[in-house]
Amino acid sequence: xxxxxxxxxxxxxxxxxxxxxxxxxxxxxxxxxxxxxxFYIFQKGIPCLNWSLFSQMPKxxxxxxxxxxxxxxxxxxxxSIAALIAIPLGIAVGIFLAEKRGKPAADRVSIAVDVLQGxxxxxxxxxxxxxxxxxxxxxSALSGSIALAIMxxxxxxxxxxxxxxxxxxxxKEAALALGASDLKSTMKILLPTGIGGIFSGCMLxxxxxxGEVAPLLFTAFxxxxxxxxxxxxxxxxxxVIFNYGSSPYEDWHRIAWGGSVILxxxxxxxxxxxxxxxxxxxxxx
Amino acid sequence: xxxxxxxKNKIFLKSINGSAIFVMILLAGxxxxxxxxxxxxxxxxxxxxxxxxxxxxxxxxxxxxxxLIGTLITSFLALLISAPxxxxxxxxxxxxxPKGIIPNIFRNVIELLAAIPSVxxxxxxxxxxxxxxxxxxxxxxxxxxxxxxxSASIVLSIMLIPYSVSLIRQVISMTPIQLKEAAYALGxxxxxxxxxxxxxxxxxxxxxxxxxxxxxxxxxxMAVTVLIGNSPKLPTSIFSPSNTMASLxxxxxxxxxxxxxxxxxxxxxxxxxxxxxxxNLLGRVVIRRYTVKA
Numbered sequence: 001x002x003x004x005x006x007x008x009x010x011x012x013x014x015x016x017x018x019x020x021x022x023x024x025x026x027x028x029x030x031x032x033x034x035x036x037x038x039f040y041i042f043q044k045g046i047p048c049l050n051w052s053l054f055s056q057m058p059k060x061x062x063x064x065x066x067x068x069x070x071x072x073x074x075x076x077x078x079x080s081i082a083a084l085i086a087i088p089l090g091i092a093v094g095i096f097l098a099e100k101r102g103k104p105a106a107d108r109v110s111i112a113v114d115v116l117q118g119x120x121x122x123x124x125x126x127x128x129x130x131x132x133x134x135x136x137x138x139x140s141a142l143s144g145s146i147a148l149a150i151m152x153x154x155x156x157x158x159x160x161x162x163x164x165x166x167x168x169x170x171x172k173e174a175a176l177a178l179g180a181s182d183l184k185s186t187m188k189i190l191l192p193t194g195i196g197g198i199f200s201g202c203m204l205x206x207x208x209x210x211g212e213v214a215p216l217l218f219t220a221f222x223x224x225x226x227x228x229x230x231x232x233x234x235x236x237x238x239x240v241i242f243n244y245g246s247s248p249y250e251d252w253h254r255i256a257w258g259g260s261v262i263l264x265x266x267x268x269x270x271x272x273x274x275x276x277x278x279x280x281x282x283x284x285x
Numbered sequence: 286x287x288x289x290x291x292x293k294n295k296i297f298l299k300s301i302n303g304s305a306i307f308v309m310i311l312l313a314g315x316x317x318x319x320x321x322x323x324x325x326x327x328x329x330x331x332x333x334x335x336x337x338x339x340x341x342x343x344x345x346x347x348x349x350x351x352x353l354i355g356t357l358i359t360s361f362l363a364l365l366i367s368a369p370x371x372x373x374x375x376x377x378x379x380x381x382x383p384k385g386i387i388p389n390i391f392r393n394v395i396e397l398l399a400a401i402p403s404v405x406x407x408x409x410x411x412x413x414x415x416x417x418x419x420x421x422x423x424x425x426x427x428x429x430x431x432x433x434x435x436s437a438s439i440v441l442s443i444m445l446i447p448y449s450v451s452l453i454r455q456v457i458s459m460t461p462i463q464l465k466e467a468a469y470a471l472g473x474x475x476x477x478x479x480x481x482x483x484x485x486x487x488x489x490x491x492x493x494x495x496x497x498x499x500x501x502x503x504x505x506x507m508a509v510t511v512l513i514g515n516s517p518k519l520p521t522s523i524f525s526p527s528n529t530m531a532s533l534x535x536x537x538x539x540x541x542x543x544x545x546x547x548x549x550x551x552x553x554x555x556x557x558x559x560x561x562x563x564x565n566l567l568g569r570v571v572i573r574r575y576t577v578k579a
Contacts, residue, residue, distance in 0.1 A: 012474050013474065015474070015476055016474035016475055016476040016477075019475075019476040019479070020381070020475070020476070022373065023377055023381065024381075025373075026369055026370050026374065027370075027374045027377040027378075027391070029370065030446055031391060031394055033443060033446075034394050034397055034398055035394075037398075037409060038397070038401075040409060040413060041401075041405065041409060089304050089307070092301050092304035092305075093307075095301050096301045096304065096305040097305070099301070105305070108309065109305045109308055109309060112308050112312045113308060114565055114566075114569045115312060115565050115566065116308065116311070116312055117565075118500050118561050118562065118564070118565035119315065119558060119561060119562070120505075120531055120558070120561055121504070121506060122506040122534050122535055122554070122557075123315070123319070123504070123534075123554045123557055126319070126534065126538065127315050127318050129538075130322050130551075131314075131318065150311065153308070157308075181290055181291075181293070181294040181297075182294055182298060183293055183294045183297040186297070210402070211401075211403065211404065211405065212402070213403070213404045213507045214403070214507055214531075214535060217535055217538070217539065218538055218539060238402055238404045238405075241402075241404050242404045242407070242408075245404070245407070245411065245511070246407075246408075246411070246511055257408075260405045260408060260409075263405060264400070264401055267400045268400055271397070271400050
């Protein structure tokens with residue numbers, strides 16, 4: 001009897017150990033995949049980084065060299081205008097959600113934000129095409145910015161809400177008791193207190209859209225020339241990676257790898273900044 | 286308070302409310318816009334659009350079955366490939382090592398996967414995954430293109446991992462400690478606690494995590510567009526080139542001439558929007574219950 005029981009325990013312990021190692025193994029595989037991907041991108045891309053990539057315009061097939069100046073300018077333009085639209089709007093909605101927390105109105109808006117976050121980026125591009133590009137009759141940087149702004153909203157809203165909710169009511173009540181208006185108590189007390197979380201939300205929003213192509217396909221469209229006009233089509237870095245990466249030309253691949261490194265580096269830096277701010281400027285009471 | 290202050294304050298409150306209403310209108314506007322713009326196609330194609338096997342813009346003959354199948358196979362295959370990895374990593378970070386510096390680093394590294402843009406995944410896959418899949422296809426004696434559903438699914442599965450890991454980890458770490466302690470007190474090993482208590486107790490939350498990942502997979506566009514091989518034919522195996530609903534739109538919407546052609550693409554967009562909305566609503570309802578408990 002006892003021997004059977006001991007054998008059973010041994011088997012269970014063996015199974016336990018096996019299971020543990022399987023879990024460890026699969027987790028380490030995930031980590032390895034991340035590192036392999038990043039290593040591959042940087043290994044391919046870093047040799048392609050040089051000054052001409054940043055300073056020159058694209059060149060036709062066959063001519064070596066050339067750069068992505070117009071695409072970087074375009075990306076910068078489209079993403080900054082998107083941020084200008086999405087950040088104030090997103091913070092306002094975040095304030096609304098934090099103030100009305102628990103009420104049915106806030107619930108409904110909150111669900112809408114969740115759904116908005118799940119809308120496929122290509123569908124966003126399509127809808128903005130119908131809203132902006134069709135009436136204006138031309139692809140434009142502005143329409144691209146609007147599409148990206150819609151995609152930026154959810155992270156900005158959620159981070160603002162989650163940060164503001166952590167701030168105790170007593171703080172706002174103290175301001176109100178001193179005779180401050182809602183406007184003043186929000187601007188001078190709530191937002192400065194929660195600035196770390198709100199800033200993280202904005203950075204995450206920018207990181208989310210900086211690499212997007214799908215919403216830009218039918219809006220900003222792409223442009224082989226340098227353009228500063230927000231009512232004209234512009235190129236963008238992710239678009240260059242898409243167009244040049246799927247082409248059969250070696251020279252163009254090099255530019256796409258260089259572009260990938262710039263883009264991935266930028267997004268990773270944004271993420272590191274967010275982590276830094278989350279740990280430093282955390283709302284704690 | 287002076288008069289102008291009161292007015293300013295009112296404007297502030299109104300604009301806060303207005304911005305919230307704007308988000309609702311935005312979402313409703315999405316649905317209405319897609320519905321109205323796809324109306325010519327709904328009228329011209331009828332219901333057979335859903336199960337029509339041919340997509341032939343030249344003869345104005347539109348059926349979306351190949352893309353529906355392509356989307357479903359790609360997404361479910363990706364989910365299937367990523368599931369063991371996601372659950373393992375979620376257990377590792379949520380149960381084996383919930384706290385500490387090293388697991389924190391691990392979590393951040395896995396979250397880096399979410400930071401890489403979709404199009405870079407596609408480009409990377411084109412150079413690494415596609416040749417490997419081609420070699421596999423040669424071994425299996427199937428037409429070796431390298432580009433097809435299988436390549437797209439592999440890359441998609443990597444893209445899903447950070448998302449499902451963070452959702453499932455959250456769910457697992459919320460397991461009531463009493464449940465686990467009761468099982469340990471009965472002499473269970475950790476594996477038994479995981480298999481018989483933690484996973485069954487959180488089955489709804491874990492399913493919701495996968496459901497939300499599925500929603501993301503359905504709408505994923507650029508990486509899939511680069512890797513799936515873009516064929517309007519009904520896929521015959523997991524290696525055949527195909528098209529998903531999202532990649533079809535990405536490829537053809539700009540070139541769509543004729544009102545029925547572009548409206549048919551918008552109709553596909555409408556279906557994508559409706560399906561992802563339903564999936565997100567369902568998933569959120571379940572996940573929300575976990576966050577409210579906390």
